[in-house]
Amino acid sequence: MxxxxxxxxxxxxxxxxxxxxxxxxxxxxxxxxxxxxxxxxxxxxxxxxxxxxxxxxxxxxxxxxxxxxxxxxxxxxxxxxxxxxxxxxxxxxxxxxxxxxxxxxxxxxxxxxxxxxxxxxxxxxxxxxxxxxxxxxxxxxxxxxxxxxxxxxxxxxxxxxxxxxxxxxxxxxxxxxxxxxxxxxxxxxxxxxxxxxxxxxxxxxxxxxYELLENYAILRTSEEDFKNVDRSFVERYKINKYNTEALITNVEKFKIKYPNLIVDKLDLDEMMVFYAKGNKYE
Ligand SMILES: Nc1ncnc2c1ncn2[C@@H]1O[C@H](COP(=O)(O)OP(=O)(O)OP(=O)(O)O)[C@@H](O)[C@H]1O
CATH class of the missing domain: 3.40.50.300 (P-loop containing nucleotide triphosphate hydrolases)
Structure with missing residues (x-):
């Protein structure tokens, strides 16, 4: 109920x-x-x-x-x-x-x-x-x-x-x-x-x-590598001077598809900042 x-x-x-x-x-x-x-x-x-x-x-x-x-x-x-x-x-x-x-x-x-x-x-x-x-x-x-x-x-x-x-x-x-x-x-x-x-x-x-914290992660990579990432994984992204950061969902599937890209866990604060400040694919 x-x-x-x-x-x-x-x-x-x-x-x-x-x-x-x-x-x-x-x-x-x-x-x-x-x-x-x-x-x-x-x-x-x-x-x-x-x-x-x-x-x-x-x-x-x-x-x-x-x-x-x-x-x-x-x-x-x-x-x-x-x-x-x-x-x-x-x-x-x-x-x-x-x-x-x-x-x-x-x-x-x-x-x-x-x-x-x-x-x-x-x-x-x-x-x-x-x-x-x-x-x-x-x-x-x-x-x-x-x-x-x-x-x-x-x-x-x-x-x-x-x-x-x-x-x-x-x-x-x-x-x-x-x-x-x-x-x-x-x-x-x-x-x-x-x-x-x-x-x-x-x-x-x-x-x-628990699912939420398991299901989302931060990807930090080069702009070049980021361009090849399937957009359906990307909730928000930020292209910085030296790297690109992206909030990724479906982390387990992402890791299987991109074993060479490293993702880090994130907390709720970081998630909120990403949603507020990051770009979104329309
Ligand atoms: N009685 C009201 N008349 C007109 N606008 C209102 C009224 N109450 C709230 N708002 C507007 O609605 C929006 C949302 O306000 P709300 O207080 O729900 O946000 P909040 O997420 O609780 O924010 P905070 O974290 O700052 O408390 C704000 O832009 C606020 O100015």
């Missing part, structure tokens, strides 16, 4: 368009959403949450988002808390009245784990503490689907690691799912099962992370 199913999602702003995005997030998995600034990640998340209007079909936990499904979804977006003048203790008394499945014990357990002072006003929190509090409140509502928009941005590696561990724990029972957008591809390489890459409102790929 899929936690999220998106079919032909289209959304138009004055200067930006999401174009025909289709993808699924499998139940029990973590999907990482990557793309350059302004690629449309937040817009996709807002459509899923029905905060933004859209054309197309989005099913969340098997149905169109409604008052009942909302109980099972929570999101950590880049917005402000209820009030900066409340402390976590006061927040708990408000949220416990709002969420049907609210788990107070779990909330205080998480705050303890995150070393958050429950009597301190949020206005005096550091950025990392605010994110941790938001994640703690989201998890304590006991959602089945958690959507996070760049939760680890601007946080130090130790705090980031704590948050990643909590997310892994959240999906451990294979009932819960996470969709997380991030620029820190390193974080996603650690925890995501699948990666979706968007560029300028278009879906480039939505694939199993």
């Amino acid at each position: 899929n936690a999220i199913e998106i079919k032909n999602l289209n959304k138009k702003y004055d200067n930006f368009e999401l174009k025909d995005i289709s993808l699924n997030v499998k139940k029990g998995s973590i999907m990482g959403l990557i793309g350059e600034n302004g690629a449309g990640k937040t817009t996709i998340l807002k459509c899923i949450l029905s905060i933004s209007k859209y054309d197309g079909e989005i099913l969340v936990l098997g149905e169109k988002i409604n008052i009942n499904t909302k109980e099972n979804i929570n999101a950590v977006l880049d917005d402000v808390f209820l009030s900066e003048y409340l402390n976590p203790y006061e927040i708990e008394s408000i949220l416990s009245g709002i969420y049907k499945n609210w788990d107070s014990n779990y909330y205080f357990e998480l705050l303890d784990k995150f070393k958050i002072n429950i009597k301190k006003d949020i206005k005096d929190f550091s950025k990392g503490m605010k994110v941790k509090l938001k994640i703690a409140t989201a998890l304590s509502s006991k959602p089945k689907l958690l959507i996070l928009d760049e939760p680890t941005a601007g946080l130090d590696p130790v705090v980031r690691d704590e948050i990643l561990d909590i997310l892994l724990e959240f999906v451990e029972d294979e009932e819960n799912s996470v969709l997380i957008s991030s620029h820190i591809t390193n974080d996603l390489e650690k925890i995501a099962d699948y990666i979706t890459f968007v560029e300028d409102g278009r879906l480039i790929f939505s694939e199993d992370k």
Whole structure:
């Protein structure tokens, strides 16, 4: 079963368009959403949450988002808390009245784990503490689907690691799912099962992370050798002064066809740069 199913999602702003995005997030998995600034990640998340209007079909936990499904979804977006003048203790008394499945014990357990002072006003929190509090409140509502928009941005590696561990724990029972957008591809390489890459409102790929990292590689060779490479292997290429670099797909087949050309593994960051800066055969 899929936690999220998106079919032909289209959304138009004055200067930006999401174009025909289709993808699924499998139940029990973590999907990482990557793309350059302004690629449309937040817009996709807002459509899923029905905060933004859209054309197309989005099913969340098997149905169109409604008052009942909302109980099972929570999101950590880049917005402000209820009030900066409340402390976590006061927040708990408000949220416990709002969420049907609210788990107070779990909330205080998480705050303890995150070393958050429950009597301190949020206005005096550091950025990392605010994110941790938001994640703690989201998890304590006991959602089945958690959507996070760049939760680890601007946080130090130790705090980031704590948050990643909590997310892994959240999906451990294979009932819960996470969709997380991030620029820190390193974080996603650690925890995501699948990666979706968007560029300028278009879906480039939505694939199993391990297959993805196995299936793509960088070819560095001379312009002369590159000219003889079958274009169907080449996703993007860059002709530099001294060599040519190409992002190659179907790596295993490529290696068989061109045993004398050397390809290197690449990470998600390098892949994103290639898509953003490389040339494409039309
Ligand atoms: N309410 C809006 N009205 C008009 N344009 C908008 C609105 N919200 C977003 N946009 C535009 O849509 C485009 C995509 O924005 P979005 O926030 O989805 O990108 P993103 O991939 O999340 O970027 P970032 O990584 O910088 O957060 C941008 O060009 C942005 O200016």
